[in-house]
Amino acid sequence: MTDNPDTPDWLTDTLRHRPNDITLFTRALTHPSMGEPDYQRLEFLGDRVLGLIVSTWLYERYQNDPEGKLNSRLAALVSRTTCAEIAREIGVAPHIRLGKQARDDGSADSDNVLGDIMEALIGALYRDAGFDAARSFVYKSWESRVEGMARAPQHPKSALQEWAAANRAKPPVYTIVDRSGPAHNPHFTVRVEIPNRDSAEAEGSSKQEAEKAAAHALLEKLK
Structure with missing residues (x-):
């Protein structure tokens, strides 16, 4: 029960x-x-x-x-x-x-x-x-x-990669800044940088989610 x-x-x-x-x-x-x-x-x-x-x-x-x-x-x-x-x-x-x-x-x-x-x-x-x-x-x-999904969504990491290529910049580099929390509930902070351009950090409950959020944050800064 x-x-x-x-x-x-x-x-x-x-x-x-x-x-x-x-x-x-x-x-x-x-x-x-x-x-x-x-x-x-x-x-x-x-x-x-x-x-x-x-x-x-x-x-x-x-x-x-x-x-x-x-x-x-x-x-x-x-x-x-x-x-x-x-x-x-x-x-x-x-x-x-x-x-x-x-x-x-x-x-x-x-x-x-x-x-x-x-x-x-x-x-x-x-x-x-x-x-x-x-x-x-x-x-x-x-x-x-x-x-409600009128357009197929583009993954932020793919969009950031395309931005870098279109603007003749180096590819994005992702780095784990911090990992905390217990094994069953981890927490990641990831930094993404386009060398010589800009960077952003974001958090997530997995490495992949933190990377996605960081890519989205950097895209917003680059607009």
Whole structure:
């Protein structure tokens, strides 16, 4: 059983499916800090299910897009940041099972944890109710993002690389300035510099997210 007595009803309302096997969903909401069977295997499964649903959706929705644009859309829609945003929108945090230290460290509001649990819930729903139920949930939760994506987004690191090439500058150089926090909730500060031009720093819950944020910050300075 889950620790929060409201969790079964929340799952039913949110997923539009009453769990047949509540232990699947309990595991999807269980952080490794609990020392119990946790969300990681379901996250692995849910990541693939989400990717298949969204990639098929994009293939059908944006029929004139070449592969590169479809990949850009997909990367943005299934990113950890997007999954964490949707987890916040559906109210995941009060239902996460966390060890005391992880809770004290703020893991319940970590993009890493929320994004992983969002994928784990999709994996649990797929196992408990099948592909159609998982797809219905993803369509409901991701609809505004898919339909509102008029243009395929460009990754800030790619855009910064293109700016450097267009302005005859050296390529951007990324450096980790600081890494802090526990292993389950790390925090990175990254500096990006275009030599002899400008630089910027940004933070993120992974090296990749910090690099992306730093590239975006430097692009804003170079405008």
